[in-house]
Amino acid sequence: MNAPFDYAHPFLTGDVKKLFIGGEWVDASSGETFDCIDPSRGLAAIKVSRGGPEDIDRAVAAARAAFEGEWSKWTPFDRQALMLKAAEAIDRRFEDLARLETIDMGAPLARTGLFRRWIQQTFRYYASQAMNTRGDIFSNSVPGNFMAYSHKAPVGVVGAIIPWNGPMITQLWSICPTLATGCTLVLKPAEEAPLSTLMMAEILHEAGVPAGVINVVPGPGPTAGAALAGHMDVNKINFTGSTVTGRKIIEASASNMKRVAVELGGKSPDIVFADADLDAAATGAAMACFTNTGQVCFAGTRLFVERSIYDDFVERVAEVGRKLKVGPALSEESQLGPLASQAQLDRVTSYFQVAREDGARLVTGGEPLDIGGGFFVPPTVYAGVTNDMRIAREEIFGPVLAAIPFDTEEEALALANDTIYGLGGGVWSRDVGRVHRVAHAIRTGMVWTNCYGVTDPAVTFIGTRQSGYGVKGGPYAVDEFLAAKTVWMNLA
């Protein structure tokens, strides 16, 4: 059954969306295509060329040629000007871009439409970074007739392997530092959601990004992705995705010792003390988990609640979830869309079964929703969860919240840190000392206090433990795209 929405879109023209290599739209070497599925209907939106290892080779060759060609003569000022022009070009086509992402991966317009400002800020932030890279001079610390300085140069050809849960914005963590530093890029989007990355390549090309600087090769992870991660002529991989795949990427990167940054999965704790502003905390804790239908790497999926308020607070969080409008992503009314794929629907519903078997108490949700053939599940809350249950240990990547009671601050921290992951975390309390104590003691790369999930392109985004390593965003991200060389001078 088709939802009654207009699926006509200026980018969804022709029979097949092709690969973008060396400034041209080309078929996959194999001639193969795959269906790009709209998760709100479970139907194909368009076919996309299926890139494979040969196409990755072509794209890396194009990126290498661009890196060593005219692009290397662009000054930081030139690249800054290009990025500002590109930002304007994206802004002019933003509504089409957001709508395409909505059709492709199912985030509702209410979400994708919000990213206009984020995209603009990211391009402008990195445009300023283009003018602000510099090395060090070691003039005082070196004895004798010598001095040394470090010279920073772009690291070379970068491979980006990105996931399907928000490619419109995730890709900027690779595109913007590439343009700011003078690197070149081969982007491999996920098969589930390649369209906004292809459209971004078109916009950037039209805005003047030279051929070969940004290349896009959609294709399967185990073939196209693996070829990029192991490629002998790629200097760095920027990966965002699951911990299991991240481990494979790190292993593949050993082929030529390329640099790697991996931003991986999480099972982030959100700790609510009885003295918190409970209205704010209930909404905050619900949205920490349910935003983007739970498909967020730093989602707060383990909710630790002080026992004296546990039953009442968990019910308040569930009530926020019940009121969220789940529906087709193109509907202006929808606050949450479908999960991004059939595979994701199967995965999330399998955890409903796991939760039942492990004896968790269902408070709300827990069954798929039958809406027009799409991959829909409701916000789901389980109470009576213990930290050893699978729903408290494994990343589900759906709107499934596991609520766990605690008695003391020490116990909350011990439970929060009892995980392999270390991406996000939250603490809700009016006690300022406790807020900072707990924020420092949670073993994650990021902690939100009396809020959750705020991000900004100018602020460091980072994980630790098995949530990965490497900085995305903020003042240190650009350094990851630069190689430092030490030059010694004999002053005699």
Ligand code: ADP
């Ligand atoms: P999920 O399992 O949720 O799809 P992944 O981490 O596997 O998450 O996917 C993130 C990205 O990694 C996608 O672009 C996917 O195609 C890619 N990918 C998957 N497997 C591999 C692999 N073995 N090597 C390189 N990339 C991969």
